[in-house]
Amino acid sequence: MNQAKTMANGSNSYSSNVVIDDPKLLHQKKAAIRLARPSKLQVIADFDNTLTRFWVDGCRGQSSHGLLQQENPEYNAKRDELFNYYHPIEYDPHLPIDEKTKLMEEWWRKVHDLLIEGGLTYDAIRNSVSGALIAFRDGVAELFEFLEERDIPVLIFSAGLADIIEEVLRQKLHRTFKNVKIVSNRMKFDHNGNLVSFKGKLIHSLNKNEHALDMAASLHEQLGEIDDQMIYSTSLRKRTNVLLLGDHMGDLRMSDGLDYETRISVGFLNHNIENSLDIYRKGYDIVYPDDAPMSGVVKLVSELFSPESDENLKT
Template sequence: MAKPPILHESDGSVSGVNNGAVNQSKFAGGGARGGGGHSAGESSSGQGGQPQRGGAGAVIPVYAAGSGAAAKNNNHRSTASVCIKVRSCGRRSMNQPKMANGSNCYCANVVINDPKLLHQKKAAIRLAGPSKFQVIADFDNTLTKFWVDGCRGQSSHALLQQENPEYNVKRDELFNYYHPIEYDPQIPVDEKTKLMEEWWGKTHGLLIEGGLTYDAIRNSVASAVIAFREGVVELFEFLEANIPVLIFSAGLADIIEEVLRQKLHRTFKNVKIVSNRMKFDQNGNLVSFTGKLIHSLNKNEHALDMAASLHDHLGEVDDHMIDSASVKKRTNVLLLGDHMGDLRMSDGLDYETRISVGFLNHNIENSLDSYRKGFDIVYLDDASMAGVVKLVSELFSPASD
């Protein structure tokens, strides 16, 4: 039988599959999965610890869209399904379904909509060099895993447990009311934006009224079901010398910082968090929030101007390195997100070249088409960060061509 083609992420070239020994563990628990987005006051009882769903070895057919004018119009899809190789590929077992074209290849966890355009973007960024480059990343379900040890991972908002349980219940009630509004397509954006501001404001008020302490944050993170994707540390280390990483989140900066401390056990001088920041008194009690409110519908590059300043970072770094002005001079962007709305994180930046990477963690069948049209690269099924590490190494390693 002829070997099915593989579309390599690096340059769009096509080659045969290596059917030798492979690591198939990535696909042992695959399948379409359910879950929600990330919102203010996410249900503290409903986001973590849920068992994994989906049959073992489930396969989603993946198609590579053609390049050229048809691909740019986003209305062309090739009729032949291809396997896009990142880690492993091999012959399917007897209980694994075939791909749409009947091939034996089942390692479909990356989709590149327009390989030619991606190759051109990589060449432009490489030519401009690292001084013109920055990374803008979402936090929940992008830097962190969607599934943790077979359970649904918690978001940075959902993991928070106040010492007064009554206020956890009140935040859950707000979530149950506002969360359907957030995703209701029938509500106009202007109206929805006001409601999101209302939701975030009420949630923050409950945190203050309920007597939240920094100790509660520390304890919540310690017991949380949250973990970073494999490869995140390697990515931060590669970029640490001279490339800023801006973590954009509609959540809480103080919690994100604590997650970084406890789960990565180190800090990075180039990482900045643009999010809602708390102010504590000398006894560690929450008394207020600083800067303008950042919620799910304004979490984009405008937040740099809305916030009182780029928030304090974890490590020591010269102020001129990642201030608002220098960020806007870095006009080549790698954007990482898990939600279509994350594509707007670079809206306030007059960028020249942007490579967007989307992590489609769940609801793959229904969302794949929109994700592949929106993002340059889409990683499926809660993939690791290995492909992104490979991408940035190709952009700036001396051996890159």
């Protein structure tokens, strides 16, 4: 693509379609993270259109929330009506943020109520994921494996539904990863697999970036893992370097709740590239346009923690 030309050189160039606005600054950040070692790094990632592909088999891929089909189609239609009403509000640039935030909370609560009222079951989640048009970017499993081997935690932030994301991981990657924690809305099912309530704080599109560490700790508390919560929370506070992965300019705020020293941000620019590239490359350290695979990020983390990269990062 004309807009996706490489702006870096040497060891900073990961593919022919990578955009790096400030190679020198990126080089400095890589050197600082490498010097601090893996024990100081954590990864924060958005889910939809960041870990997953924007296009699947030539069609627009589904989101983790949008793929859900209830047994009663009447409730799918009701959720579609809410989407058609509230979605334009979410992206209205003229609406004050306080007012918009209240409306997003209203939207999410209405959707959650419909899921309960409509008798959602875990079987419906399983079947919805099985038939969904959703797929991970090539290289996501390799990235998770690399990070898991080095005990580097991955926080997946999503305004969607944690139970669906976990099912997508199981069905599409065919495994789970002990270092991957999902910070999202979590459901509570009865012994028959029927949805009865939601756990913890409501997470919507405009508050998922707030108090990142508190949300992660709260997740463990909801699951009854008090000891793990305390250990994990303490561990994250000691990890003062961040690799952030997102596909929206708002995703850059996912690390706002963390007191980090060095952050490398990677943005996936999936569409509207010509109009958005300038703002993305000024916001993100690295930009991958055109629904790129995750291979560039895999190469980045390999470079950060592979012995053969020592000399390159000294120069």
